[in-house]
Amino acid sequence: MIVTLTPNPSIDRSISVPDLQRGEVNRATDSRIDPGGKGINVSRALRAQGSPTVAVLPSGGPEGHLMEELLTAADVPHAPVPVAGTLRMNVALLEPGGTTTKVNEPGPVLGPDDVEALLATALPLIEGPRGWLVGCGSLPPGAPEDFFAQLVRRGHEAGALVAVDTSGAPLHPAVAAGPDLIKPNLEELEELVGHALPTLGDVRDAARGLVDGGVGTVVVSLGGDGALLVDATTVVHAAAPVLAPLSTVGAGDCLLAGCLDALSRGLSAADVVGAGVRWGSAAVALPGSAVPTPADLAGVQAVLTPDPDLTRTLS
Template sequence: MIVTLTPNPSIDRAVMIDALHPGEVHRATANRIDPGGKGVNVSRALVAQGAETTAVLPIGGPEGHLLEELLDTEGVPRRSVPVSGAVRMNISILEPDGTTTKLNEPGPALDETEVATLLDHTLDLAVDADWIVGCGSLPPGVPADFYAQLVLAARERNVRVAIDSSGPSMSAAMAARPHLIKPNNDELAELVGAELATLKDVRDAALTLVDGGIDIVAVSLGQDGALLVTREDTVHAHAHSVTPLSTVGAGDCMLAGLLHSLTTGMPASAALAVAVRWGTAAVALAGSGVPSPEDLRAVDVAVDASPSLTYRLGQ
């Protein structure tokens, strides 16, 4: 089972328009709402593929009730932690070419008891977990070392932890040495303090983190696919182009596919192919929709275990 912890979940409202013109009035051509937050999306993607998962998240306010209803509709098992503040509402503005503009609220402030309860619920589930996944931003009141605490406590229980975050919370988590991290190119560049223009730059940056004690670094590269780096392997995977509708949640679906594949014992190259297939299929869906098995069958992925490291990103 894969347990996800999302300290700052959301209701994701996607609004489709013909073109975004700042300062002007726009009329939406369509809209939808989905459960949101990185860990929530990981659990949603796993459920859509018939995999076992439980989502741990804070719930508060009328938005929290709506979030629970949406999760129930999708059949996502969860441990809800009641909090005094209201779950945030995020808005994505989607244009026909796939361009996505996001407006993310900060989320409710959590007190010390609420923060501790989130960790306690997550660790209670560790006994049955193959992975614990800490994902996303931290709301006000949650200390920057929150994910580091999670990693250290899970290690005591012999459970692997994956972290997908950014900024101070990610930097603090790195010091605790999670088993796996999934930054995007910009987040990896921030972690190592260098510009990453080629696959070699990405590989070398990831290897510095592996040398620091991270077993697996999986870097999402947008249209350039993904690069997975371990001490033994450097594997690149990319999908043939699809018509993009929304990038929201695509990286979360990629992480879900990767962890599910590793749980079933797949080698790194095969697991990365599955991950890129899940992430690419998500890009072809509106809003933060997660792919079905049928959606996955429409995606063709190429894997290279000896990639050309001179390849320049964004070509």
């Protein structure tokens, strides 16, 4: 079982425009609404592939009701925790070629009781020897900066494997708590280590330093340059080119979901990062924050390189 905890979920409205003009009236060619937030997207992707998952999330206000309706319609098992505030609505403006402009609202204020309720709801749901607890996304107002660090410690106490996918200030204490997996993108990894990482070798060295410091596995998503997995014994690069990109919204979350699905089945490190880039690349070829089905994955092949060119400059 893979239990996701999303402290700041959202309703994601994706609007397609042929040519975004700032300060002008833009005519949409298409729009869609999806349940969103990193952990929600991970659970959606897992469910679409038939993997067991439960999404834990705060729920409040009209958007909270809409979120629960959308998750039910998508057949995603979920455990909502009532809160006083209203869930946020995020807007993504999508242009041809995959260029995405996002506007994210801050989310409801969470008090100490709300934080405790979220953790207390998630922990009993973990099942099996390879059960994962996954903390994802930004923190809403009021949530403590060490929220994900608390999740790591309490997840380990409950016997779970713990993954974290967040950014900024909350990532530092989470990493210090020693999660089993983190999935930063290049910008997040650079912020975490405090300097630029222009080459694949620089990324490898930064990830290896985190592993040496107590993180189990680091999977770095590199956009069009694929992904790099680093653990105590392995360095593997994987890529799966996308010929007709439509939207990058949620692609990193699908990459994480693919990695977690492979890890929960005990696959090798190479197969883990290979599955991740296949799921992520398939998502980029879909509109909005849609997640790939098995049919969408059927034609996606990952190229695995266990000895990558570390001098390669990243785009």
